[in-house]
Amino acid sequence: MxxxxxxxxxxxxxxxxxxxxxxxxxxxxxxxxxxxxxxxxxxxxxxxxxxxxxxxxxxxxxxxxxxxxxxxxxxxxxxxxxxxxxxxxxxxxxxxxxxxxxxxxxxxxxxxxxxxxxxxxxxxxxxxxxxxxxxxxxxxxxxxxxxxxxxxxxxxxNGKTVEVPAVSYVAAAVAAAALAVSLIGAAATGAHPGSSSSSPGFSEVIWWFQGMAMNGMHSVPYPAIYRSFSKNFGFSTGLVSWAGLQKSIDSFRSHTGGNLTDASYEYLRNSTLVFSDGSTAQTTTGIAKRAASLLLRDIDTSINGTSSDSSDDNSQESHLVQGIQAYVEQLTIPETNTFMTVLLIFAIVVAAIVVGILLFKVILEAWSLFGQFPKSLTTFRKEYWRIMAQTITSLIMLLYGVWTLYCVFQFTHGDSWAAKVLAGVTLGSFTAILLFYTWRIWSVVRKLKKLEGDASALYENKETWKKYKIFYENYKRQYWWLFIPAIVYMFAKGCVLAAGTGHGLVQTIGQLIIEALMLILLLWSRPYNRKSGNWINIIIQVVRVLSVICILVFVEELGIAQTTKTITGVVLIAVQSGLTAILALLIVINSIITCCKENPHRKRRKAAEKNLSRDLEGDAFLMQPTPYKTSPPRRGRLRSDSAPSYEPVRAQALARSGPRFHNDSQEEILVKGAAGMGHSGYRSVSQDRSEADGSPPPLMREPRLPDLGFEQYRHK
Incomplete structure (x- = not known):
């Protein structure tokens, strides 16, 4: 044998x-x-x-x-x-x-x-x-x-696989770097109205990782190499394999109508996963357990259980899996525990955000008692509740697509009534929050269009910008509304993938239509403020469309050869890995630019203050009284051809009533024209007559008492 x-x-x-x-x-x-x-x-x-x-x-x-x-x-x-x-x-x-x-x-x-x-x-x-x-x-x-x-x-x-923990760690490090760059960029702009962040940002990186994870959740017979590769990005969707957490969820399910017979952590770690193409695999913990039990030892045979080595501790059950179930159970997460796992991870992250913000608030309060902290932190100290609410809303926006996926999957594959209730409540709450912000922004835009004719105040009014910028800050002004189709896009992806479990062809065609429509929208509008944002997001969307086309090759109904599927899987890994490396490189470049380049908003503010001070100095100069110097009397003096025109005075009036920002040449003309007003720049008939009499013109006379005839009595 x-x-x-x-x-x-x-x-x-x-x-x-x-x-x-x-x-x-x-x-x-x-x-x-x-x-x-x-x-x-x-x-x-x-x-x-x-x-x-x-x-x-x-x-x-x-x-x-x-x-x-x-x-x-x-x-x-x-x-x-x-x-x-x-x-x-x-x-x-x-x-x-x-x-x-x-x-x-x-x-x-x-x-x-x-x-x-x-x-x-x-x-x-x-x-x-x-x-x-x-x-x-x-x-x-x-x-x-x-x-x-x-x-x-x-x-x-043979023991070698593309499912390596280091890949997940590197991906998490890339996401953390993107988050750090985004925070530094936000701090550098100082919440300046209309400012946009550089691409790729934290949201774009996480959505990209989520897309790669969701590509591995279709109900199709994947090549083993791509199945292993897609598992590396499960963390971006909230899937974290944690034995203690899974056992707690099993206990919760057992008390709320769940069946643990063949859907529990203990059952899964002793099972062999059988995929739709007949291939087999073991869970992460199952592999470790098997490796520990295979020690070098002498031949030991037994019949009718006479040897202690023939115990049933190592016996395994075969477990047929596909789609989302296959993806999560490779991570030793039972399919019925999927939603609760993501919910608890989300709760831990939210708790960490709340505690972190409150702790920083306490630090600022203590700082203010013993010293003076930077003015840049004043806004955080006063508005920390708003910052906390916006951070949690951003997290909801970030996870909305995968949250829809797991909630719909819980409705169709869950066995605990309590977990289904939680899925319905959370999905409804998240959707209501996003709908509320959508309604508020839409209402503000409608009022602005009635009053001002456009929605520019969304980007110019500081209070409006601080409240709603997380939804449209990177979009051009005419495309502020693009966050609405983005939310619909995430919701549709999650619904199609979860509701279509078991029907790989339907899932893939549905995903292809959704991705293609989003690509068309981006190509038509090019909505991002920065050219780099447009190019990066369009390239990411193109790769998403190509990825779904490659998954179409894996569909069993098409009957494509296994060797072709494997080659397609390798190509897909190469393309997605290459784009991930490019995103990481761009993040490094953005961090260098952010740290070394002067903040453009601060630069424009300093220039505006400098121009304003120049204008004020010019106005002060024009307001100084100028002593009148008489010229020799001339009878019948005519207006000189070389006399300055009325233009300097008109320029002065426009400068006083118009914008404060002028270039140097305009200021020089204004000052020179105003300086010439005391001579012959602005003349009238009375001025010519007074000049002939040796008296100052009316505009330059100093006030004096009227002559009442008392001089003659004084001389007498």
């Missing part, structure tokens, strides 16, 4: 695939016979180490009666059968004592054996390096009359 198992593994490795350090091993197993079986296999674990040429095995099962059997072994890779072998366990060349005959009761064997080099040399080196081998081995036990007694199917892997 063990010699045959080696041949199976050797043949399996001829496929392109791999997993850890030159090791090939089975990954879970499932019973693949359709009818009742007289032989049941409880456990199958086989691994081959290239460094030692040794195979480790752990097999156990039960049989209802003693009987002679024959075995058929079939190995497939990427949907293609590459090995098939029939053997008799009682034949001298393939003798297996535990199967000749199969005993009544329990039987099992585990241990290690060395494999001859003529078998191991057939394994190509590439089989130990390519990630996520898409292969399987199937063994069928038959009675002598040809009746099928048992069927076992197991995936074969």
């Amino acid at each position: 063990w010699r045959t198992s080696v041949v199976v593994l050797v043949s399996l490795v001829l496929l392109p695939s791999t997993l850890a350090a030159d090791i090939l091993k089975t990954s879970g197993f499932s019973n693949c016979n359709n009818g009742t079986s007289t032989i049941k296999v409880n456990n199958v674990d086989i691994s081959f180490d290239r460094a030692t040429n040794e195979i480790q095995f752990d097999v156990s099962g039960t049989s209802t009666k003693s009987q002679n059997v024959t075995a058929e072994l079939v190995v497939t890779a990427y949907g293609v059968q590459i090995y098939k072998k029939d053997f008799d366990p009682c034949d001298d060349s393939t003798k297996v004592d535990q199967l000749c005959p199969v005993p009544a009761g329990t039987f099992g064997a585990n241990g290690t054996q060395e494999i001859p080099s003529e078998y191991t040399s057939l394994i190509p080196s590439i089989a130990y390096s390519l990630p996520d081998l898409d292969g399987s081995a199937q063994m069928i036990l038959k009675a002598k009359d040809g009746q099928e007694l048992a069927c076992i199917r197991s995936g074969v892997t």
